Amino acid sequence: MGKKTIRVSDFSGTVLRPDDEAVRVVVLEHPDLVAGPVQLDATPTEIENIDDAALDVAVVEIHDQHGGGEPRRVVLTASEFDAMATDMPMAQLLKTAERVRPPKARRGPEKIDYGTIEHAGKPHRGRVTEDEALLVRERLDEVNKRLADAGLRQIDPADPEHAERYGFPVAS
Incomplete structure (x- = not known):
C-alpha cells in the first residue's frame, strides 16, 4: 500500500x-x-x-508602568504616528532622535562556576580556585560519584597531578 x-x-x-x-x-x-x-x-x-494591500505602519514599544514593567508593542499607521509630532515633522524628529543601542550579544555560553558542588572537579583548563579545591577535598566521594555518573574521569588523591591540582597531601 x-x-x-x-x-x-x-x-x-x-x-x-x-x-x-x-x-x-x-x-x-x-x-x-x-x-x-x-x-x-x-x-x-x-x-x-x-x-x-500592505500598510505603511510604525511599530513602537511603550515603556511605562502598564504590563508590569514589560514594554508594550503597538502597531499603528505611519500617518497616525506622524500626526503625534506637533513641534516638527516626524521625519525630521526621527533623524535627530537619540539612537537605541541593541542589547549586547552574549559572548558564548555562561561562565561555569567550578567553586560550586554542581561543577567542582569537572575537567577544565582554568586554574583551580581555593573554593573548588576545598569542595573536592571535603566532599570527594560526592564529587567522584557525580563525575562517574556524567562519564567523566574521577579524582584520585593518590595521583600526583590531582593531588597538586586540588591540594591533597602528597605521599612521600
Missing part, C-alpha cells in the same frame, strides 16, 4: 497539482495567533496583490 500526499492552498482549499508552484506564507503576528508563528500554503495568484 502506498501513500499519496495532496497539497492544498490553506487560503482557498484549492488542490495544487504536483507541478503547481506553492508559496509559503509565514504569519509572524496576528491578533488571533496565540502560539507563535505559523506557515500557510498559497498559490502565487492568491497572494499576488499582498504587496499592494
